[in-house]
Amino acid sequence: MAEGSDRPPLLQMRGITKRFPGVLANDSESHGSPLSASKVTDPSFGNLVLNANGSFTLRGSGRDFDGFVSVGLLRRDALI
Secondary structure, rough: EEEOOOOOOOOOOOOOOEEOOOHHHOOOOOOOEEEEEEOOOOOOOOOOEOOOOOOOEEEEOOOOOEOOOOOOOEEEEOOO
């Protein structure tokens, strides 16, 4: 599997929504098997809804915030 940078986007109070392929956009699998994403840890700020296809919604928690958010993600290969 090839990996790329998944640097978190800037989160402001309005939140962020990314459609498919979302966090999997820069990932690939050499055998062409589908990839899926799952959350391992909660975000350092706000709430994350992560779908298996990589799409996600990240919302603030009601406090003023303008910065980067970290979250643990796991990428899976369908052959595993």
